[in-house]
Amino acid sequence: MQQELQGIQSFVKVAEMGCFTKASHFLHISQPALTRRIKKLEDSLGTALFERSTRRVKLTAVGRDFLSHAKNLIDFYESSILSIKEMATHQTGTVTLSCLPTAAFYFLPSVIRDYNEHYPNIRIRILEHSASDCLESVLNGDADFGINMINITHSNIEFTPLVNEPFVLACKRDHELAKKNLVMWEDLAGLKLIGVRKSSGNRYLIDQALEGFNWKPNWFYEVRHLSTSLGMVEAGLGVAVVPSLAMPTDEHHILVSRPLIEPVIRRTLGLVFRKDDTLSPAADKFREVLMKLWSQDNTSPWVSRFSR
Numbered sequence: 574m575q576q577e578l579q580g581i582q583s584f585v586k587v588a589e590m591g592c593f594t595k596a597s598h599f600l601h602i603s604q605p606a607l608t609r610r611i612k613k614l615e616d617s618l619g620t621a622l623f624e625r626s627t628r629r630v631k632l633t634a635v636g637r638d639f640l641s642h643a644k645n646l647i648d649f650y651e652s653s654i655l656s657i658k659e660m661a662t663h664q665t666g667t668v669t670l671s672c673l674p675t676a677a678f679y680f681l682p683s684v685i686r687d688y689n690e691h692y693p694n695i696r697i698r699i700l701e702h703s704a705s706d707c708l709e710s711v712l713n714g715d716a717d718f719g720i721n722m723i724n725i726t727h728s729n730i731e732f733t734p735l736v737n738e739p740f741v742l743a744c745k746r747d748h749e750l751a752k753k754n755l756v757m758w759e760d761l762a763g764l765k766l767i768g769v770r771k772s773s774g775n776r777y778l779i780d781q782a783l784e785g786f787n788w789k790p791n792w793f794y795e796v797r798h799l800s801t802s803l804g805m806v807e808a809g810l811g812v813a814v815v816p817s818l819a820m821p822t823d824e825h826h827i828l829v830s831r832p833l834i835e836p837v838i839r840r841t842l843g844l845v846f847r848k849d850d851t852l853s854p855a856a857d858k859f860r861e862v863l864m865k866l867w868s869q870d871n872t873s874p875w876v877s878r879f880s881r
Contacts, residue, residue, distance in 0.1 A: 578650065580614035581643045583607055584622060588640050591630055598733060599864060601846075654854050666855040671700040671710040672720035675799060675818045676842060688862045695855050704774035711845050717856035722774050723841040734843040735864075736818075740779065741830040743803055743820060744812040756831045758783065758790075765793035765811035767802040775799075775840065779814060782838045790814075803828060816840055 586596040587607070597607040615622055622636035632640065672681065677699050685697050700707075700716055704725040710716045712727060723732055742756045750756050768790070769776050783790065793811060796802050802813040803820075807827050820830045844860065846852075852860060 576610075576613070577617070578647075580610045580617075582647055583610040584614055584636075585640065585643050585647060587611065587623065587630060588632055588636065593630060601731065601733070651854070651858065666694075666853065667696045667698055668853075668856045668859045669698040669700065669716045670718065670720070670859070671702050671707045671716035673704065673707065673722070673842070674701045675816060676720045677701050678800075684859075684863050684866055688859055692855065692858065697859070708845060711847060714847075717852055718847075718860060719845045720842060721845045722778075723843060724778065725774050726845075729848050731846045731848050732843050733846075733864075734841050736843075737839050737841045738817045740775075740814055740833055740838045740840070741817050741820065742812055742833050743806050743815050743828055743830050745806065745809060745827055746829050748812065750812065750831060751829050753831060755834050757835045758786070758833055759788065759835070761790060761812070761814075762788050764791065766790050767794040767796065767805050767811045767813040768792045769799060769802065770795045770797060773797075775816065778840055779838055782836055818842075 583596065583600060586599055587593055590596045590599065593604055593607055597604040600607065602610075611622065618635075618639075620635050621633050622639060624631040624633055670681075681699065688695075688697070700710055702710060702719075704722050707716075707719045707721045708725050708727060708730065711719045711721075712729060720735070721732075723734065726732060742750060742761070744751050750760060753760075768779075771780075771792075779790070794802075794805060796805070799813075799815050799819040802815060805811065806813045814833065815830075817830070821828065844863070
């Protein structure tokens, strides 16, 4: 029964994503293992579900008809298991997620809202941590999983990338650099820069990328949180370099951002899990809702903004 269910789950993910590679990453299995699951399912059904070519994966007529039934079966199974778990323990359950403050503020609320619509009695606990503390909380079991940067890792941690976002310049609308469509890093020479402390993961990425340059940024102010740096920019104390996610999603009456080039510096955010660890049904469902925002919803502002 378990193998058949895994095969059906794998079939649905390949069909939704249109790609064996993306589906294998989502399911945390190798591509050959995913191929074997699909082959066993096709053998048991006695028919092919996909038409494969070197460029794309396409559902057969039988596959298209089977897809809706497969989705209904998985939804029924997962909802039933989750309900049984809750009844057996006489509690609603809690999902604990450790993440960077920018992730917590700008895209987790929409995920939590969607999740709570389906599972209103499961509580969500968000631990806002620095990159190193986020990793530590996942390793020691304080969090079910986390959202962190790819450069902060550990041999017992598995990383699933979500988004690759650029660092941008944050300044006031009346600043001279706001007139430019693109700002070079050298344009910042001599300006008072507001940046996060040197020990942070964001600062490490920037310093590493600019290591070979003849000039160095003038980090006149150093803060702990990116939100603090934006407040200082708004007060007219200088300009800041922040990840794009840290900027307000709606047009701000004072602040604007401009792309920083030569070089373009990016950070990769993703999910971090303990290797060989099994998530609770509630936590795994939350992970799935989170992945759907990035992997399946092409209208998502995060997908259109960063993944191209």
